[in-house]
Amino acid sequence: MGEKVVEVKNLSMKYNLAKEGKISLKNYFKKVKNRELLFQEFWALEDVSFDVEKGDRLAILGLNGAGKSTLLKAIAGVIKPSKGTVKTKGKIVPLLELSGGFTGSYTGRENIFLRGAMLGFSTKYMEEHFKEIVNFSGLKDFLDVPVDNYSSGMKARLGFSISTVVNPDILILDEVLSVGDAKFKKKSFSKMMNLIENNDTTVLFVSHSISQVKELCDKAILLEKGELIMKGNVEEVCEKYEEIVNS
Amino acid sequence: MSFEFITNNRFLLNFKKYKYLLYELIKKNIKLTYRRSSLGLFWTFLSPLLYTIVLTIIFSTFFKRSIENYPVYLLCGRLLFDFFSNGTKTAMRSLKSAGIIKRIYVPKYIFPLANVIGNYVMFLVSLSVLVLLVIVTGLNLTWNGFFVIIPFILIFLLTLGVGLVLATVVIFVRDVQHLWGVFTTLLMWGSAIFYPVTTVPEKYRFLFDINPVFNAIDMVRNSLMYGIPPTSFQILYVFGFSMVFLIAGVILLYKYQDKFILYI
Numbered sequence: 001m002g003e004k005v006v007e008v009k010n011l012s013m014k015y016n017l018a019k020e021g022k023i024s025l026k027n028y029f030k031k032v033k034n035r036e037l038l039f040q041e042f043w044a045l046e047d048v049s050f051d052v053e054k055g056d057r058l059a060i061l062g063l064n065g066a067g068k069s070t071l072l073k074a075i076a077g078v079i080k081p082s083k084g085t086v087k088t089k090g091k092i093v094p095l096l097e098l099s100g101g102f103t104g105s106y107t108g109r110e111n112i113f114l115r116g117a118m119l120g121f122s123t124k125y126m127e128e129h130f131k132e133i134v135n136f137s138g139l140k141d142f143l144d145v146p147v148d149n150y151s152s153g154m155k156a157r158l159g160f161s162i163s164t165v166v167n168p169d170i171l172i173l174d175e176v177l178s179v180g181d182a183k184f185k186k187k188s189f190s191k192m193m194n195l196i197e198n199n200d201t202t203v204l205f206v207s208h209s210i211s212q213v214k215e216l217c218d219k220a221i222l223l224e225k226g227e228l229i230m231k232g233n234v235e236e237v238c239e240k241y242e243e244i245v246n247s
Numbered sequence: 248m249s250f251e252f253i254t255n256n257r258f259l260l261n262f263k264k265y266k267y268l269l270y271e272l273i274k275k276n277i278k279l280t281y282r283r284s285s286l287g288l289f290w291t292f293l294s295p296l297l298y299t300i301v302l303t304i305i306f307s308t309f310f311k312r313s314i315e316n317y318p319v320y321l322l323c324g325r326l327l328f329d330f331f332s333n334g335t336k337t338a339m340r341s342l343k344s345a346g347i348i349k350r351i352y353v354p355k356y357i358f359p360l361a362n363v364i365g366n367y368v369m370f371l372v373s374l375s376v377l378v379l380l381v382i383v384t385g386l387n388l389t390w391n392g393f394f395v396i397i398p399f400i401l402i403f404l405l406t407l408g409v410g411l412v413l414a415t416v417v418i419f420v421r422d423v424q425h426l427w428g429v430f431t432t433l434l435m436w437g438s439a440i441f442y443p444v445t446t447v448p449e450k451y452r453f454l455f456d457i458n459p460v461f462n463a464i465d466m467v468r469n470s471l472m473y474g475i476p477p478t479s480f481q482i483l484y485v486f487g488f489s490m491v492f493l494i495a496g497v498i499l500l501y502k503y504q505d506k507f508i509l510y511i
Contacts, residue, residue, distance in 0.1 A: 015509065016509075073349075076351070076352060077352035078348070078349060078350065078351065078352055078508060079505070079508050079509075080505035094350065094351060096350045096351075097349070097350050100346060100347075100349075100350065101346050101347035101349070101350050101351070103275065103279075105279060105282055106275065106278075106279070110275070110278075113271055114271045114272075114275060116267075117265075117267040117268035117270070117271040117272075118268055118347055118351050118353050119351060120264045120265060120267075120268075121267070122267050123267050123270070123271075
C-alpha cells in the first residue's frame with residue numbers, strides 16, 4: 001500500500017476550563033483545597049490513534065464537541081498535543097476558519113501578500129500567482145478596499161483562494177465547503193476535486209453533510225466525546241454516524 | 248521513512264521560510280501607523296520636529312543656563328525614549344492580537360520581532376530631524392560623535408528583549424498591559440528627557456544610573472553634544488541589561504508558545 005503521510009499516535013488534548021477566573025495565589029489554593037483543579041480539566045481528545053496513507057481521503061465525523069476541529073488543529077500544527085504525537089509528511093494546507101485572521105485596515109491586495117507569507121510562500125511566488133488568486137476569488141474590483149469593509153462571504157472567498165494556490169500534499173478542510181454563495185461553493189468544490197485528483201492529495205475532511213462526505217471521501221473515522229469509536233470504509237462509518245444522529 | 252515532527256524544533260529552523268513573513272509584517276507595521284493620514288510617513292519626521300519646537304519654546308527659558316543646546320538635548324532623549332516606549336508597547340500587543348496563529352502554524356517570535364524592527368526603521372527615519380537640528384543649531388561635532396552608533400544598537404537590543412518578555416507575559420496576565428502604560432510614564436520622567444539631571448537632588452541620582460534607557464540617552468548626548476565617548480561600564484551595563492531580557496524573553500517564548508493559542 002501507499003506510504004503513511006499522517007501518523008497520529010495516542011493523541012490526547014487537554015483543555016483547562018478553569019482559566020476563566022483570576023490568576024491569583026488565593027484562588028489557586030482555594031481550588032487545591034476544594035480539589036477543583038482535577039475536575040476542571042476537559043479532555044477534548046483521548047488516546048486517538050490512526051494513520052493516513054498517501055492519497056487517502058479521510059472524513060472525520062462526529063457531533064458538535066466531539067473533538068473534530070481540535071484533531072485537525074493538532075494535525076495542522078496549530079496546537080501541540082498534551083500527550084501523544086502527530087507526525088506528518090509533506091506540505092500541509094489547512095483550511096480552517098477561512099474568513100478570520102485578516103488585517104482589517106489592510107486592503108485585499110495587501111492581505112493577499114501577508115497571508116501568503118504566513119503560509120510560508122515567497123513574495124515572488126505570490127506575485128506570480130497573484131492574478132490566479134484574484135480571478136478565482138472574484139474580488140478584482142475590491143482589491144484596494146480595506147478588508148474591514150468586506151462581507152464575511154468575501155473574506156472567506158479570499159481566504160480560500162489564497163490557501164489553495166499551492167498544490168498541497170495534505171489538505172485539511174474544516175467545513176469550508178459551506179463558504180460563500182452557491183456559485184462559489186460549486187466553484188470551490190470543483191477546485192478541490194481538481195487538487196485532489198491531479199496530485200494524489202491526501203485529504204482530511206470535516207463536515208456535517210453526509211452527502212458531501214460520501215462524494216469526496218473513501219475512508220472515515222468517527223469521534224464521540226473525544227474518543228475514536230470507529231474507523232474504516234466511508235459507507236460503514238456513515239451508517240454508524242447516522243445511527244448516532246438519529247438515536 | 249523520514250517523518251517531520253510538526254511541533255518540535257521549528258523555533259529557529261524555519262527562519263528562512265518565514266523571512267518573507269517578517270518582511271511583510273514590518274511593512275505592515277510601518278504602513279498601518281500612518282494609514283489614512285495625508286502626510287503618511289512624513290509624520291515620522293514632522294512630529295518630533297514640532298514637538299521639539301514647542302518644548303524648546305516652553306522649556307528653554309527654564310534651563311537656559313544649564314543646557315547649552317536645548318533642542319538637540321531634548322531630541323536625543325525624546326527619539327530614543329519614543330522608540331523604546333512604542334517598540335515595547337506594540338511588541339507587547341503583537342501576539343495578543345495575532346489571531347492568525349489559531350488557524351495557521353506561524354513561528355510566534357516573528358510578531359514581536361517585526362514590531363520592534365518596524366519601530367526601529369521609523370526611529371532611523373526620524374533621526375533625520377536630529378541631523379537637521381545639529382546642522383541648524385551649528386553644533387560642534389567631533390569624531391567622538393560616531394560613538395552614537397553604540398547606544399543606537401543597544402537601545403534596539405533592550406527594546407527587543409523587554410518587548411519579547413512583555414509579549415509572552417501579557418498573554419497570561421493581562422493586567423501587565425495597563426501596568427506597563429503607567430510604568431513607561433514613570434520611566435519617561437526617570438530618563439531626564441527635557442530637564443537636566445543636575446536639577447535632581449544627589450540622593451535620587453542613582454535612579455538615573457540604574458535606568459538603562461537613561462544610560463543610552465546619556466551616551467548619545469555625551470558623544471554627540473559634548474564629544475565624550477561612552478564609558479565601557481555604561482556600555483556593559485546596558486548590554487548586560489538587554490541580554491538578560493533577551494534571554495529571558497526567548498526562554499519564556501519558547502517555553503510557553505504552545506499554550507498561547509488557548510489564551511488569546
